[in-house]
Every structure is written in C-alpha cells, then in structure tokens.
C-alpha cells in the first residue's frame with residue numbers, strides 16, 4: 132500500500148472476508164460478534180483500515196440487525212447479484228434488495244462463479260451496472276488459472292479479463308471500484324502467490340486502468356489480492372505498493388485469524 136508522509140494510506144485499505152457457502156445465519160452472527168469484539172478490544176481504527184464481511188444471502192438480514200443494533204463499524208455485502216432489478220428470475224437476488232439490507236459491497240465474477248456457473252464478461256458487465264445502479268460497490272474478481280501462469284501469459288490474460296469485464300464503464304465509475312486479483316491456483320489451496328507476484332499483477336492492472344480510463348481512475352481504484360491469505364502472510368502482501376487490501380476466504384471463518392489479518396500493521400513480518 133502506498134503510505135503518505137503523515138503515515139496514512141493513499142487509498143483506504145480494505146480487508147474483506149468472503150465466507151462463501153459457509154456459516155448459517157446463527158453461526159454467522161456468532162462469527163461477526165466475535166470478530167467485532169476482538170477488534171473493538173484491540174481498539175482497531177475502522178476508518179484507517181476498513182473491514183467488510185461477505186456472508187451468504189441468508190445471513191444478511193441478521194448481519195444488518197447486529198451491525199445496526201450494536202453500531203458496529205463493519206461493512207458487509209453479498210457474494211453475487213442479478214443483472215436485473217426485479218421480475219421473473221427465479222432464484223436470483225436483486226441489487227435493489229441488497230441495498231435495502233444496507234449492503235455496501237457485492238462480489239462480481241468470483242472465479243468460482245466464472246467456473247461453476249459459466250459467468251462470462253457480458254453477464255458480469257450487467258451485474259456491475261446493476262450494482263452501481265443501487266449504490267453498491269462491486270468487488271470485481273479476476274485472475275489466471277494454473278496453466279496460464281505456467282505459460283507465462285498471466286499478466287496479459289488477467290489484464291484482458293479485466294478489460295472485458297469493465298467494458299462500458301466511465302472513468303469516474305472505475306475510480307470507485309474495487310478489483311480483486313485472485314490467481315485461481317492460489318484459492319483454497321494453501322498455495323499463496325508471492326508478494327512479488329501480487330505486486331506485479333496489481334501494478335499491471337493499475338497501469339491498464341490508467342491507459343484505458345484515466346490516471347484519476349487508476350489512483351482511486353482499490354486493488355486487493357486474494358488466495359490463501361492468512362495472518363502469517365498478510366502483512367508482507369499488504370506491504371506492496373499497489374496492493375490496497377485482501378480478499379480472504381477460508382481464514383475469514385476464524386474470528387481470531389481474520390482479526391489478525393485486519394491488524395496486519397501490528398504483525399509486520401521483518
């Protein structure tokens with residue numbers, strides 16, 4: 132992350148926990164309570180380092196009630212949304228509904244949805260537009276599979292994926308987005324990309340945004356790294372100039388571990 136002269140950050144770091152299809156609505160409340168208490172006990176400055184959780188849809192009402200009732204400074208969001216706002220789309224969830232539940236964020240194009248639900252660029256463009264229509268910040272996920280990494284084409288592959296996914300957006304819209312670089316081979320495998328890998332890709336994505344949209348868009352855009360992030364490796368990854376946060380899967384299901392990732396500034400590995 133880029134640090135200013137007074138020790139602040141150029142872009143507010145975002146530590147987001149993607150619970151995936153884990154934690155029912157009762158377990159979700161317990162996890163969030165533990166996380167919030169741990170961070171509040173540690174006097175975490177939520178303005179300095181932002182914290183968000185992305186639970187299953189069925190947990191969102193409970194999360195909203197807890198966050199509002201206890202005035203928790205934690206943001207939350209969903210793992211997907213429909214490109215439509217309402218109508219005969221059985222099983223889909225509208226961004227309008229997510230906004231009404233107080234969501235701030237929504238994941239778009241996570242590699243598990245791209246692979247398991249064949250989500251392609253055109254659909255994802257529609258989902259980004261739907262999120263923006265309802266004031267949700269899309270966390271747009273990109274990243275290469277193992278065979279692409281092995282071929283050495285990972286940067287151009289991932290930049291092209293982002294180019295396709297962001298088609299139709301204005302520079303102002305891109306400036307407010309979050310993009311998560313998640314190499315598919317590092318997700319849930321324990322195989323973490325090196326900090327140099329994370330920096331190389333995030334720098335390339337920011338450069339692409341500067342060229343394709345504007346330098347303001349590139350400066351505003353927050354870039355996260357995701358893939359087997361834990362407390363033990365978070366500080367090193369977050370220390371990279373172009374990495375503005377992390378998207379955490381498995382480790383976000385453990386309140387103490389996730390709290391330690393959030394508190395990465397206190398766990399800097401020499």
Ligand SMILES: O=C[C@H](O)COP(=O)(O)O
Pocket residue numbers: 149241313317318319320321357358359360378379380381382
């Ligand atoms: O959305 C999160 C990513 O898929 C990373 O998951 P992971 O931390 O379990 O590897």
